[in-house]
Amino acid sequence: MSEPSESQASRPDQGAIPLEKYSAQGKRVLGLAFEEARSFRHNYMGTEHLLLGLLRSTESQAAATLANLGITLATARLAVEKIIGYGEAPIEWRPKLAPRTISVLSLAVSEADQLKQSSVGPEHILLGLLREDEGVAMGILTTFGADAEKVRAQLLQTMALAGVNIPGEPAPVKSNVVACRVDKRDLDAIDALIEAGIRSTRSDAAAWLIHAGIEAHKALFEKVYGTVAEIRRLRVGVQQLVQETEQLEADTLEARKEQNMDSETKSNTLDQEQAS
Template identity: 30%
Template sequence: MRYPQAAADPRGATVFERFTDQARRTVVLASDAARAHHHDYLGTEHILFGLIRERDGAAARSLESFGVSAAVLDGRLTTGHGEQARSGHIPFTRHAKRILEQSLRETSLLGHERIGTEQILLALIDDRESTGARLLRDVLPVDFEQLRQHILRQVTEHRLTAELGLGPTHLTNLRWTDAEHALCVAAAAEAGQPLDAWMRDRILDAARPGAGTE
């Protein structure tokens, strides 16, 4: 699939070169959604469809946890009047390009190297005037800030589990409420660290011999 020209990161790579496999499939699925609805453009609403249909991505898991599914979204997306789906390259809208490029900033803020579906979703809900954001707001039972905190919490738990090699039992112990997560975010910001780095340090401190003793 051909991608639109995108901004380069400081190391010279384009945004798309830093996409995970799930993020790449999201763009392909977004293109499929545009064709299926006989649209001659790929917009933020199609990116939202791609995110929810990429079932292996963190974005889909977050959205599904709030009851947002492809079936729920599909009934709200208008279908064009063309007789058949457009073949070949479908141009991205201005908003869609901006969201994909903004996902690079979300990735940098999290201290990550690769752009995943969760960063694309974070970028989408930040562009609240886009069609995709308005569509999501209509079906989401919580506000965007609650969704953002949920995504960030899931990202942090997953990364800590992977980096520290924790098993399922330990993973359960890493889960916290929205209020607890907010406190951790504030503490990490005060320490001048990304949240996952701050949490990793706290866990490693607790795991050192003699931790918690006088």
């Protein structure tokens, strides 16, 4: 069993991948991907296993990006099962990296270098998958309506919001993307809205619920907005007072300088008169 791919000759050697550049999180994704390959009884680690490994790295921005696009570990596993299926016998050895996977991991290093980051993490692996733009993983993403350009834009935005400097990208002033952690009950409610067809993605469902919550507490938010308006008014007043104080201090200092200059001029004139 092998992943559909180009010839081995067109790909870098497995030993050419500088794993020392991978962060602990990046290496963990690889370990999880190997576990996924073994669980499917595949004798290779393909891009689909990398995708599953990324989805299992739940603390990463890569996993958050995929989740926001409606791609879950369970649905991705079902897709792999449907497309590839299970191998016939358990794998007793470490699955070999497929040529396309080697390419993705090399591209991940390139992505980290372009972003001027010292180590390769889950986000760079996902960017590498997107740059490869072929393979089972991209087929799965496309099935969910997440093409390479869309996923890349979403991921870079998520990284920027997390404080990562993205060269060539303007810093987000105020984004309409909100990242938060919810408990299991709330997450089940969000997923139920999606499964029932009421909302399309987790982001869509969360936004809808937030809006509904605000609408349900209009009276409270009227008070909140009033308080915020007063805080802003006071802030402006304080800023104006500070500016006026600074200007007064500057004017006073300038006046003292002029007085000192006048005093020195008068003193010099008096000295000259006495000398004559």
